[in-house]
Every structure is written in structure tokens, then in C-alpha cells.
Amino acid sequence: MPKKVEEAVFKALSHPIRRKIVHTIGKNGYATFTSLSKIEPRVGLLYYHLNIMKDLLYQDEKKRYKLSELGKKAYELLISGEDIEEYETFSSESRNTSSLPGSILTPIILFECLFRMPHKSFFGAVFLVGCMGLLLSLVQLTPLFLFLVPMKKTLAPILVLTYVNWLTISLLSCLLLYIIYQKGSPRLFSEVAIASAVAQLPLVIFSILWWLFPIISQVEEVSMPLLLLLQAWSLWIFTIGIKVSVPLTTRRAVLIPLIIQYIGAILLLYIS
Secondary structure (H helix, E strand, C coil): CCHHHHHHHHHHHCCHHHHHHHHHHHHHCCECHHHHCCCCCCHHHHHHHHHHCCCCEEECCCCCEEECHHHHHHHHHHHCCCCHHHHHHHHHHHHHCCCHHHHHHCCHHHHHHHHHCHHHHHHHHHHHHHHHHHHHHHHCEEEECCEEEECCCCHHHHHHHHHHHHHHHHHHHHHHHHHHHCCCCCCHHHHHHHHHHHHCHHHHHHHHHHHHCCHHHHCHHHHHHHHHHHHHHHHHHHHHHHHHHCCCCHHHHCHHHHHHHHHHHHHHHHHC
């Protein structure tokens, strides 16, 4: 979420009256001014809180208060039991990534832009994964979750395996989010698929280095530390993508990529 949006959500959730308003409307679907006055009977103060929450609420034709898309995110954050202080930390992280290195290593702003138009970005992710498959076929590597496995195959099999691997990561991540955190929405698969595609960019970097510098493939003491470093970056990017999409705090969001990584490690041990 953009900085101004984050501040609006945090400001709304930072006061108990506003948290009650968000919870009431989110739980019931709507609320009248009369019902909200039971939360805060002083009309002046109630209008004050509603004005602060103007980005989170709107009134329908019957003058009932309902949650906007931003309000729904605030409600999800509220019912998930997240610590407000942790959400404030997330806001600080967004501000700290305003520099170019920070934006690359922690691409919060990138995901914010991509998730504004998930359908268009999804087709971009399809193209990105296809380019990755083409590159991997040149260096004879095949993706296995967030690992790379040497495999002498032609373009078509590696391209198919790259797409299957991407879709498997995306579907499994959505399943884990639903099972562990009860998170699910029509947009979730698109956003997680976009995040998982972007998260594989460090593996693309490894493939390019593998191709340009053959010594990497010949010296395990060089290739393994480099791959582990780029895998850690890949996990972090995936964590940020999930964190922006759902939203979750870092310690909750990172659980999903870690489980994916563990499953990949088990499969790698099995096939080797």
C-alpha cells in the first residue's frame, strides 16, 4: 500500500473507537449513524472519527456506512489479531525503501504498483516466467520450487516445467494462506502468482551468472553459497509480496515461503 494509504489505515486502527467502528461495519456489512452512535454517543466526536476514516468508509444510497476496499483491508488486519505496533513497523519499512537499493532489495513499492492492476500484471508474470524458462533451457537448469536443478532437456520440457513449477508455488501458497490464516479472495491467486514470479528473479540472476561464468558450474564452493544467497533474497521478495497482498506482518508472511522452501528441499533430496 502507498505511504498515504498506510497512514490512513494505521490512523484508523490506532484508536479504540475507530477500531470498533471498523469491526462493527465489517462484521455486519453496514451500519447506520444511529447504530454507530451507540459506540460513541457524543455526536461531535463521532463525526470527528468518521471524518478521520473518510478513506475507509462510504455511504450508500440509504445513507448507511460501508467499508471501502481500503476499509476492508483494515478490517482484515483488525480481525487477524495483528499487533498495531507491528503494522506501524511495516509503515516504517515502506518509508525506508524509498532509496533505489532499498526498493530493489525490498520491493514494496513495486508490488503496490503491480497489485493495483492484478489482471494486467498477471499476464506480465506469465511473460516473465516464459522468459525465465527460455533462459533456463540455455543453461540446462530446471526450477524445483525455489531451487535450480541441472537437467539436460530441450526448450519445450524446461519451459513446461517452469510454468508448472510457478503455478504449483502459487496454488500451494494460496492453500497455505487459507489453511493457516483463513485468508482468501478472488484477487488472491493473481497477486500471489505475481509475487511468486517476481520472487524468482534472483534465480534468473543466478542462471545468467551460470551462463556467463562457466567456472560457477564447475566449482561447488562458489556456486552453492551464491545460490543460497540469491535464494534467501528470493524468499524475502516472496515474503514482501505476500505481506503487501494479504496484508500480514513479516513474521506471519514469511512462514508461507519458508514452508514452500522446505517442501522444495524435501523433493530435491528425494529425486537426488
